[in-house]
Amino acid sequence: MIPLYVFLVISLLFFGVAMCLMRTGKSGDGEVFAAGRMRPMIFGALTPGLGGLLPIGAKTRKRLALELCQAGYYHRDAATEYLALRNTLVVGWVLLVGTLLVVGAEPGAPPDVHLIGTGLLGLILLYAIPRLIVGGKAKARIRRIEYSLPDALDMISMCMTGGLNFPQSLSRVGNELARSHSDLACELRIVSRQADSGTLARAIQGFAQRVDTPEVHSLASVIGQTERRGGAVASAFHQYAVDVRRQRRLLAEEKGNRTSIHMLFPLVLCLAPPVYLLLLAPAAIELRGFVMEENREGGVLSPAASLREATATPNPQTEANLEG
Numbered sequence: 001m002i003p004l005y006v007f008l009v010i011s012l013l014f015f016g017v018a019m020c021l022m023r024t025g026k027s028g029d030g031e032v033f034a035a036g037r038m039r040p041m042i043f044g045a046l047t048p049g050l051g052g053l054l055p056i057g058a059k060t061r062k063r064l065a066l067e068l069c070q071a072g073y074y075h076r077d078a079a080t081e082y083l084a085l086r087n088t089l090v091v092g093w094v095l096l097v098g099t100l101l102v103v104g105a106e107p108g109a110p111p112d113v114h115l116i117g118t119g120l121l122g123l124i125l126l127y128a129i130p131r132l133i134v135g136g137k138a139k140a141r142i143r144r145i146e147y148s149l150p151d152a153l154d155m156i157s158m159c160m161t162g163g164l165n166f167p168q169s170l171s172r173v174g175n176e177l178a179r180s181h182s183d184l185a186c187e188l189r190i191v192s193r194q195a196d197s198g199t200l201a202r203a204i205q206g207f208a209q210r211v212d213t214p215e216v217h218s219l220a221s222v223i224g225q226t227e228r229r230g231g232a233v234a235s236a237f238h239q240y241a242v243d244v245r246r247q248r249r250l251l252a253e254e255k256g257n258r259t260s261i262h263m264l265f266p267l268v269l270c271l272a273p274p275v276y277l278l279l280l281a282p283a284a285i286e287l288r289g290f291v292m293e294e295n296r297e298g299g300v301l302s303p304a305a306s307l308r309e310a311t312a313t314p315n316p317q318t319e320a321n322l323e324g
Contacts, residue, residue, distance in 0.1 A: 042081050043088070050084035053091060064131075069210050070138035072183070082134065089126045093119070141183050145211055148181035150248060152188065153219075153241035160237060166223075167195040187211065215244060 041047040056064075065079040075081065097119030101111055152173055159169035174188035187207060194203035201224045208220040219240060226236040 041075075041077055041084075043084055047077070047080055047084045050087055051080040052083075053087040054083070056083065064134075066210075066212065067134050067138045070142055070212070071134050072137070072141060072186075073134075082130065086127065086130050089130075090123060093123055093126050097122070142211060142213060144181070145184045145187065146213055146215065148177065148184045149215060150241065150244050152177060152181070152184055153237070153244055157238040157241050166200060166237075167192050170195070215247075 043050055061079055061083075064082065068078040068082060073082075097115065101115060101119075104112060104115070155173045155176065156166075156169045159172055160166060164172065170188045170192040174185045174192060177185040177188070187210065191203045191207045194206060201220075204220040204223050208216045222236055222240050
């Protein structure tokens with residue numbers, strides 16, 4: 001039992017250390033917008049070596065870097081840090097299970113099957129859970145950005161109508177939304193900084209690549225086409241904001257129409273049986289009481305009453321034979 005307790009304690013320590021490292025690896029506004037400042041990597045100079053312990057494909061690594069960026073990990077080596085953390089957990093787990101198998105094994109006895117099974121299960125979980133956590137954070141952050149995008153578009157449109165250019169409007173709206181919609185505010189300020197240092201089209205394209213949603217891709221296309229044709233960005237942006245509002249309204253109506261279909265199965269499975277029970281239970285109880293009462297001796301449904309009724313009822317065939 002002692003090796004099992006040690007195993008559980010070290011497993012909890014592994015989990016706690018992993019969660020702390022994932023929290024410290026997230027880039028805040030100070031690291032993103034401070035010029036010349038970059039936080040050190042989680043494991044320092046050992047991070048690239050630890051990240052290369054287990055092989056990974058180029059496409060998988062690129063997809064992982066996108067998910068980390070969507071989750072808010074803007075460090076340029078965020079994928080390397082993630083792989084280093086995951087590989088450290090996996091290798092440390094393998095060493096822990098192997099040590100417990102060697103220490104707890106008796107001479108000539110077979111290895112502990114339960115410990116091996118638990119070790120394999122823990123290995124699979126340690127390999128898969130960090131990626132699931134990152135994917136869940138990325139999806140939740142993208143949903144928050146999509147939810148706050150129409151408000152930001154309206155505010156940017158008003159700022160541009162008031163005389164500000166597009167990068168200034170992005171910076172102003174990003175500062176205004178810092179408390180209510182922090183995720184979108186961070187992205188807008190990044191776009192504003194990139195537009196100041198480069199071109200607006202490239203900044204919007206980078207925003208679309210980071211968020212990777214149809215609405216942002218459409219926004220990037222609209223702004224790019226407007227700039228190439230020399231049109232007014234403010235009017236195109238205002239029209240796009242109106243279209244986004246209309247699309248959101250239609251999507252909400254569609255979800256509302258689907259709700260009636262989704263409520264059909266809970267209604268049939270959960271609400272209909274109690275209703276039928278309340279309506280039919282009194283009649284069933286009365287019928288049961290009547291049957292039990294009349295099945296007693298002297299009742300209408302008793303065997304004796306049935307026999308008396310059979311003997312008392314004349315048989316027409318018998319009467320005809322007697323008369324003949």
